[in-house]
Amino acid sequence: MMPILYGHPFSSYTWKALIALYEKGVAFDYRILEAEWPQHGAELKSHWPIGKFPLLVGDDGRAWFEASIIIEYLDHLVPEPRLIPQDFEAALRVRLLDRVFDNHVMTPMQEVVNDALRGPENHLPMIVDKAKAALETIYGWLDQELAAGGWAAPSGFSLADLAAAPSLFYADWVHPIAETHANLRAYRARLLAHPTVARCVEDARPYRAYFPLGAPDRD
Template structure:
C-alpha cells in the first residue's frame, strides 16, 4: 500500500494511525513541497489533490473514514469498526463528531489566523470558540468512564479523535474543568500509534499559523 500524506496534516494522521494499529506496512509518500514529485503523483490519481490518499494495487481511496473502513476489509484484526451493528453505529457517530464538530470547527480559527489581521473575522472566531466549548462539554460527559471513545476498544472514533483534539486544544485549550476530556487526550497522545504521528510531525510545527504552543 502507498499513502500520500503529510506528517503535519490532521487527516493524514487519522489514516496513518489506523495503518499502524493494524501493523500494515506501507510506503509513505510525503506531499510536502520538499517532494514535488509526490504531489504530482497525487494529482494524477486524484485531480482534487486532497490528501491522504491510499493506493492498494489498482484501487485508489480517499476520505479517511472510507480508507479506514477499507483497511478493516483487507485486514479485519484488530477491528477499527466493530462487527456488531449497534456498536458500529456508535463508533461511526463519534467519528463524525470528531471530524465535523471538533476538527472542522477548529479549522475556522486556523483559517482566521491564515487570513491575518486584514482578514480577521471576530464573529467567526467567537462562534467557533463557543461551538468548541459546547462539544468539549458534551464529550467530557461521554468520556466519564475513562478508556477509549467507546467501550469497543481503540477504534475509528479514536483515530479521528487523536488529531482533532490534538490541534483543537492548540487553538482553543480544553478548560481544566473538563477533566475527563483532558485525560482522554493525554491517553491518546501516549498511545504508540498516535505518539508516532505526533513525533513525525515535530519538524513541521513552524507551519502552524500563529506558531505552535510550547507543549505536547
C-alpha cells in the first residue's frame, strides 16, 4: 500500500512532512484537505479524531501525526538521505533546533495570524505586540547561531531545516526580518532556493489568498 499524506499545500506543518517525502523520493498519495474533497476530512478524522494535519498513513496502515514524528518515521522507513543524524550529539542539536523553529518562530507567527482571523472587532493588540517582540528576540538569537552559513546544523540539511523553512517563510511575512539580521535573511533565502522547499512554495502559491494579513508581493 502506498503511503497516504493528509494535508494542505498552504499549511506550514504540511510543508515539513512534504519536504521530507520529496527529499527521500517517497511516492505517496496526497489527499488535500479542501472543500472539493470532503471525504478527505472524514478519512483524516477516522485516523485522528482531533482532525489536525499533516497525518501520514504508512504502508502498513498505521497512522502517524505531528510533523516531526512523521519525519522520524520516514527516516526509519527510508534511511537515506538522513534527516536526523545517527550520532547522539548531532541528533540532539537537530532536534533542539526543530523545537526552536516550531515553538519560538512558528508559534508567535501563528499568534499574529490568529489575531487577524479573529477580525478587527476582536483584535487584541497586546497579543500581537507580544508575539512580534518574541519573533524579534528569536531572530536575533538565530542570526548569531547561523553566522557560519550553510544549514541550521553542522550535520547538513536536516529536520531542523524542514522546521525552519515554513516557519521563516511565513514569519517574515508577519514580522519582516530586519536587514541587520543578515545571517538569518541569507539562511531564509538559501532555504527557499532549495529544490524541495521551492516546490512547496510553488505548490502553495495558488492558495495565497487564504493568508488573512494579505500575502506580500514577493517570495
